Amino acid sequence: MSLTVWLVILSVIFLSGIVKGTTGFGFALFSLPLLAHFIPIKILIPVLTLFNLFSSAQIVLQSRQLRIKKSIVLLSVTGIAGVVCGSIMLKFMPDKWLRLLASVVLIILSVMFLSGYRFKIRKLKRGNAVAGIISGFLGGSLAVSGPPLALFLTSLKLDTENFRNTFAWFSIVTASVATADYIKIGIVHFVTFKIFFISLPALILSIWLGRVISRKIPVKIFYTGVVTISLMAGILLFLSCLRECLAF
DSSP states (O other): OOHHHHHHHHHHHHHHHHHHHHHSOOHHHHHHHHHTTTSOHHHHHHHHHHHHHHHHHHHHHHOSOOOOOHHHHHHHHHHHHHHHHHHHHHHHSOHHHHHHHHHHHHHHHHHHHHTTOOOOOSOHHHHHHHHHHHHHHHHHHHSOOHHHHHHHHHHTTOOHHHHHHHHHHHHHHHHHHHHHHHHHHTOOOHHHHHHHHHHHHHHHHHHHHHHHHHTTSOHHHHHHHHHHHHHHHHHHHHHHHHHHHTOO
């Protein structure tokens, strides 16, 4: 990769880390549609999963609430089942169709966020199970477990600290399982760790900066802007992928 590409990667990782540190989620939502233009999707997804694992661990260590609640356990167990299914799809689906699927999922989730959509949760245990499976599947296949889980947790009207804590623990569990699966199916390579370790200092600094920002401005205002950018990037990625998929 050229120096210009590395600068783009580091810049996107830095901005995505700020998003994650500020809102508690959104790392892949922001970075995937931007980086998919520069990194092959089956290399990018394991990289983003490693970033998600590390950034979530950093958030947990900075949190005042380290206790694991029963709801987090149920979310994580069902999330693991979703991750396993998602990683199988990642292995066998062609790259161009994965990129197209990722762009469609990102567009749908971004629109749901911007419209203020909320789930109607009648039974909490069932809601946890469904949210865990869907988030795990999207995490294992596309590294975007965050948005559907964020919509679910927002529907529960959790306070900011509980939101971050629940989200971070879920991400640690599912990202760990996903990484193990990626290694097992052979899609983790030297370049995966190369991108991760070169970008790690930018990630650490940006997560810390995001935590500082979260104390200064309303999180809702911040992630509305972030999701808007993600929507635009998702649309551009979709158009690019559609053109590629229709080229025979």
